[in-house]
């Protein structure tokens with residue numbers, strides 16, 4: 316954790332796992348293992364079809380925040396299968412992901428699309444998490460900084476020209492593509508370096524807020540046995556967890572990192 320002012324965000328991206336029943340079963344156990352903590356934020360990104368089950372099952376536990384994994388670039392329309400940020404806000408969700416590498420890779424989301432989605436999330440009053448990260452090839456070619464800058468500049472340029480207002484309380488996730496679902500984790504040093512670069516890009520452009528106030532999460536094979544080291548790395552303000560968030564015991568351990576329970 317870098318500055319004491321930023322409280323850690325522990326986020327679970329459930330991707331295309333867990334329907335309504337398995338969501339309820341997860342929460343039933345997780346809520347017994349993880350009592351509310353006021354010094355951290357815990358956020359879940361369930362599959363869209365399981366959102367209402369999640370909201371009903373967490374009853375009385377508003378500390379377990381909820382977000383949408385993806386939104387369309389339009390507010391509404393004839394887009395079969397899609398969900399908009401406005402609809403997510405109507406469903407009382409607080410957060411939204413934009414630019415996850417699986418969306419970029421499998422659904423062709425380009426930087427401009429990611430920017431448009433992030434703007435929709437802001438307009439709808441949700442808190443976006445902008446995901447950025449390089450592939451193994453890009454890393455090997457020494458292009459880490461270039462890729463992170465491109466992914467961020469494009470979104471920030473789009474925001475500036477849209478007049479849609481300022482992105483306050485920025486939250487980003489550094490998710491190196493080579494570490495997602497591979498068991499390969501960036502070392503705390505790799506994470507600190509990338510988080511430093513992200514903060515540099517933000518400070519170069521900061522007209523509104525100092526880059527130091529941005530919250531930057533790390534994602535990619537986070538597990539109970541590496542959480543403490545990752546959270547201790549310079550500039551790492553939390554984590555975005557895939558695989559290890561699907562099991563209530565392991566995600567509760569991650570959420571309890573550094574707490575006396």
Ligand code: 13P
Nearest residue numbers: 328495496535536557558
């Ligand atoms: P894993 O934790 O399974 O590597 O996934 C990370 C991720 O993509 C979170 O968004």
